[in-house]
Amino acid sequence: MSAAPAVTDATFAADVLASDKPVLVDFWAEWCGPCRAVGPILDQILAEHGDKLSIVKLNVDENPQTAAAYQITSIPAMKVFQNGEVVKTVIGAKPKPALEADLAAFIG
Amino acid sequence: MRQVIIIGSGPAGYTAAIYAARANFKPLVIASSVEAGGELMNTTEVENFPGFPEGIMGPELMIKMQEQAAKFGAEILMDDVTSVDLTGDVKKVTVGSGETFEALSVIFATGSANRKLGLPSEDRLSGYGVSWCATCDGFFFRQKTIAVVGGGDSAMEEANFLTRFADKVYVIHRKDTLRASKIMQDRALNNPKIEFVWNAAVTEILGDAAVTGVTVTDTVTGEKRDIALEGLFIAIGNDPRTHLIHGQVDLAPEGTIAVHGRSSKTNLTGVFAAGDVVDPTYRQAVTAAASGTVAALDAEHFLQSLPADVLASAV
Numbered sequence: 001m002s003a004a005p006a007v008t009d010a011t012f013a014a015d016v017l018a019s020d021k022p023v024l025v026d027f028w029a030e031w032c033g034p035c036r037a038v039g040p041i042l043d044q045i046l047a048e049h050g051d052k053l054s055i056v057k058l059n060v061d062e063n064p065q066t067a068a069a070y071q072i073t074s075i076p077a078m079k080v081f082q083n084g085e086v087v088k089t090v091i092g093a094k095p096k097p098a099l100e101a102d103l104a105a106f107i108g
Numbered sequence: 109m110r111q112v113i114i115i116g117s118g119p120a121g122y123t124a125a126i127y128a129a130r131a132n133f134k135p136l137v138i139a140s141s142v143e144a145g146g147e148l149m150n151t152t153e154v155e156n157f158p159g160f161p162e163g164i165m166g167p168e169l170m171i172k173m174q175e176q177a178a179k180f181g182a183e184i185l186m187d188d189v190t191s192v193d194l195t196g197d198v199k200k201v202t203v204g205s206g207e208t209f210e211a212l213s214v215i216f217a218t219g220s221a222n223r224k225l226g227l228p229s230e231d232r233l234s235g236y237g238v239s240w241c242a243t244c245d246g247f248f249f250r251q252k253t254i255a256v257v258g259g260g261d262s263a264m265e266e267a268n269f270l271t272r273f274a275d276k277v278y279v280i281h282r283k284d285t286l287r288a289s290k291i292m293q294d295r296a297l298n299n300p301k302i303e304f305v306w307n308a309a310v311t312e313i314l315g316d317a318a319v320t321g322v323t324v325t326d327t328v329t330g331e332k333r334d335i336a337l338e339g340l341f342i343a344i345g346n347d348p349r350t351h352l353i354h355g356q357v358d359l360a361p362e363g364t365i366a367v368h369g370r371s372s373k374t375n376l377t378g379v380f381a382a383g384d385v386v387d388p389t390y391r392q393a394v395t396a397a398a399s400g401t402v403a404a405l406d407a408e409h410f411l412q413s414l415p416a417d418v419l420a421s422a423v
């Protein structure tokens with residue numbers, strides 16, 4: 001599981017939508033095997049690129065409102081928010097090089 | 109240089125690692141970056157692995173296998189093999205980070221990959237209602253109408269699991285009989301939330317931003333009709349993952365890696381294969397584990413047959 005800070009239905013607006021920096025939200029759940037695999041990769045990306053991109057995680061089980069608002073139907077789902085809008089969506093666990101390529105616009 | 113590299117971390121790879129590590133060959137397991145543990149990481153209860161009368165969760169079983177391999181000294185690397193050169197006496201295995209490892213022998217246990225329907229709409233709507241993982245995504249289909257495509261054990265397993273969430277689950281199958289085992293069939297056929305759509309092939313997935321339905325074509329009459337639904341879980345089988353070794357290692361007519369008789373020996377000396385990647389028929393956790401044992405013992409025998417100085421050149 002990613003060690004990134006958690007956001008919730010209650011804190012989503014302040015922590016994600018109002019952020020000055022782009023924020024990647026990792027939508028995950030305890031029962032999702034591939035989510036477990038992607039966590040450590042996101043931790044590495046955060047360690048390497050945390051100056052450009054924030055990374056947070058949202059537990060879809062505990063925060064159904066936000067998951068529904070962004071029409072999550074498949075996890076892991078990673079969405080990058082910039083100025084309150086979704087600017088990039090990545091679905092499914094991917095190896096680090098593939099994920100870095102998907103996120104090149106934010107971490108490049 | 110290594111004595112043995114094991115590619116893959118499902119029941120075949122980890123069992124081979126347990127044997128090779130206990131025999132002191134210090135195996136390197138290249139486990140994959142995001143799919144370590146293999147197929148069972150994406151299932152719930154495993155009821156037919158001997159030794160667990162109460163059943164065991166797939167991920168828990170795989171984590172235990174990993175721990176057992178690590179306990180005897182297997183080194184486990186969470187990365188993906190991107191290319192191999194297996195034709196020489198020294199086998200070369202390159203991973204996603206760019207690093208290349210050398211070894212005297214390689215055990216190939218890469219399992220199989222989910223088969224796709226092959227429709228353009230399938231890729232476009234993947235993650236937007238099209239899924240290959242019921243345990244990951246079933247949760248999002250509470251009180252919805254969804255479908256599972258397929259007629260084997262995993263299709264029945266997924267359909268039954270998905271009735272925990274969905275109001276209605278269609279099982280869309282190309283034939284009028286199921287390939288699934290009797291116990292799995294009975295569970296699905298007796299589940300009031302499951303409705304079977306027989307002799308039907310999914311020929312289109314409908315929806316712009318998300319799945320709204322499917323078009324099915326009757327495989328007998330050719331007649332087409334649409335079914336409204338919000339999720340489509342595809343469980344139509346798997347193809348052995350052999351792309352890394354095409355042109356180096358011989359394949360069987362079924363597309364699996366060809367092995368000699370009951371052994372794990374491929375056409376290349378020092379290269380062994382185990383698990384679903386060699387098995388077009390049984391494809392169970394316990395048969396994959398057994399096959400991993402065969403590969404480790406074959407590799408052990410091969411390594412012991414090498415001149416002492418060659419074996420000593422590897423750690």
Ligand SMILES: Cc1cc2nc3c(=O)[nH]c(=O)nc-3n(C[C@H](O)[C@H](O)[C@H](O)COP(=O)(O)OP(=O)(O)OC[C@H]3O[C@@H](n4cnc5c(N)ncnc54)[C@H](O)[C@@H]3O)c2cc1C
Nearest residue numbers: 116117118119120140143146147189219383384391392393
């Ligand atoms: C939904 C579902 C439920 C199932 N339930 C059961 C059950 O209840 N009981 C049962 O006995 N069987 C069950 N099975 C079947 C069982 O999972 C397989 O038979 C078994 O996992 C095969 O083991 P394997 O080691 O050959 O391959 P896999 O488990 O597929 O493992 C292959 C491994 O190779 C790795 N790999 C592939 N390519 C690379 C690469 N390039 N680099 C690094 N690593 C790579 C993968 O990441 C993976 O770790 C189920 C299957 C599914 C899909």
